[in-house]
Amino acid sequence: MQKIITFLGLGSGLTKYQHSGQVYEGSVFPQVLRQFQPFDEMLVCLTAGAREKTWHLLENLKDDRIIPIDIPDGRTEAEIWTTFQAVIQHIDRDDRVIFDITHGLRSLPFQVFLFAAYLRAAKNAEIEAVYYGAYDLKDADNVAPVIDLSSFVGMLDWLTATDRFTATGDGKDLAQLIRGEMASEIEMNEVPDEKRMGEHLKKAANAIDNISLALALTRPEEVTKAAKKLKNILTETTRSLNVKVKPFSLVKEQVQLAYGQFAITDYKDAKAILMKQFAMIRWYLDRQQIGQVITLSREWIISVYCWKFKTTDRTEITQALNNLRVSDIDDIREKEWSDYDEEIRSELNASAIKRIWKETTKIRNQVAHCGMSGNDQADDLRERTIALYPDLEKEIAVLLH
Known part of the structure; x- marks a missing residue:
């Protein structure tokens, strides 16, 4: 249905308004709106004072489509909520809504934009227009323009x-x-x-x-x-x-x-690329996107050591990192040897690298297996991932400085 939500104030006066090149006249703007805007229902919000002083101007039209809605004066937050609830209960899902704020007092014009946002999100309503009869902007012929503010919604x-x-x-x-x-x-x-x-x-x-x-x-x-x-x-x-x-x-x-911040000018600068990737890890972490944090962290560690040892062989670097779990290099099985076992183990912080790699791999596997293996809960994985970041910064990112 197509519904108008309008308001009445305490005053009235015969006024000419122009809309789409045509001039209309009325003592209150809803009278004018009725002349050019098609509708199924016109919901007229009025305080006790407005019901006493101006409601008769619409009531006398004997139009069954015009429905009064009693609202409080809006002096308190509770009264504002009452108005909100009084209005939205008359709007059904998928309604087409036209607002008129010409006679809206106090905070009502502001509230209308909140009404509009709520109705669109909660009831899939289409906001066709938000009209304002600009009485104070009359031209030389004493005609006031009708402004549609719906674009601001x-x-x-x-x-x-x-x-x-x-x-x-x-x-x-x-x-x-x-x-x-x-x-x-x-x-x-x-x-x-x-x-x-x-x-x-x-x-x-x-x-x-x-x-x-x-x-x-x-x-x-x-x-x-x-x-x-x-x-x-x-x-x-x-x-x-x-x-x-x-x-x-x-x-x-x-x-x-x-x-x-993520843009790179020189794609041959491997160090700059790695620093940008570390910034991405921080970006994901700040947004609590834990899956991306841990996935990228693991690959980034491999990339850092590829850069340090001037190789593009990610498989060999990964194997060398995996081999850290074996205490003695001589105990590594021949089929698992890596060309970079000695280089990785000779790092001054090899024990820290071992701990970081082990934890990163564990969390990454838990995430990748979608919780189908292992008993770690999501909140535990999140906390472990957050705790891992300072270690990445202290032990590995430092290599890039």
Whole structure:
């Protein structure tokens, strides 16, 4: 159903309002709204004072679709909650909702945006408009404009999606919002500017998707490349984003700051790459993404020793680390020998490396086997992973400085 949620105040006065080029007249704005906005129900929120002084202006219309909803004055937090509950109980799932805040007093206009956010999330309601009859902005002909503020409801989506992307790495919602601002295929084919801007928006959305997926799947090399590409694309498409996606232009800097840190300029600088990967481990840890922390930590340890011993043979380095569990090098079985057994064991902190590698491997196996083997609980694995980070920093990351 299509429902209007409007408010009445204590005052009234014959006023002309302009909407979509047409002028309408009414003593209170809901009278005007009724003339141009189709609806199934008009829910009129009114305090005791409004019921006494202005409700009759709508009641006299004898329109069964107009329904009064009694609300308190909103003097306390409890009264504000009462208003919230009184309004939302009249909205059903998938309703189409139009708000009018023209006569909203005190905090009501602010509350309306919270109503809108709640109804969209909890009841899948579509917010078609948030009207404000701007009485104080009358023109020379004494006609007040009707302003639709619904685009600002969408700001909540942009803020939520951006926060989700920067806080967790999940950019799906943000990319979808950007794509939603693209013109239609027909428009892009007919208007060169729309085509150019559409291509820019698509590139920006794809760049966000790419780094989001790389982070989710713990692909550090892809993350660094995707971060650089995202940074370049956001710079390249600045004008199009500012024109077509104004909400994103306000949060773009936040996105660049969050992921620009992973961008690498020289992919031949192995040391710089390893330092970026260690920063990623910290990033995952800060977000409590334990599976990614432990998976990347194990591979990063191998990469550090590959770098130190100037080899690309990850199998040999892994075997040498595994062989640390054998106390005497002479006791290592011939088929398990590694070319780097002596090098690893000659490290001054070999005992610390042994302990870190053993714990990392244990936790990683528990995570990889999804709890199907072993009795460790999730919270225990989390605490052990968190405790491991200082050791990685002290004993292994120090090699990169």
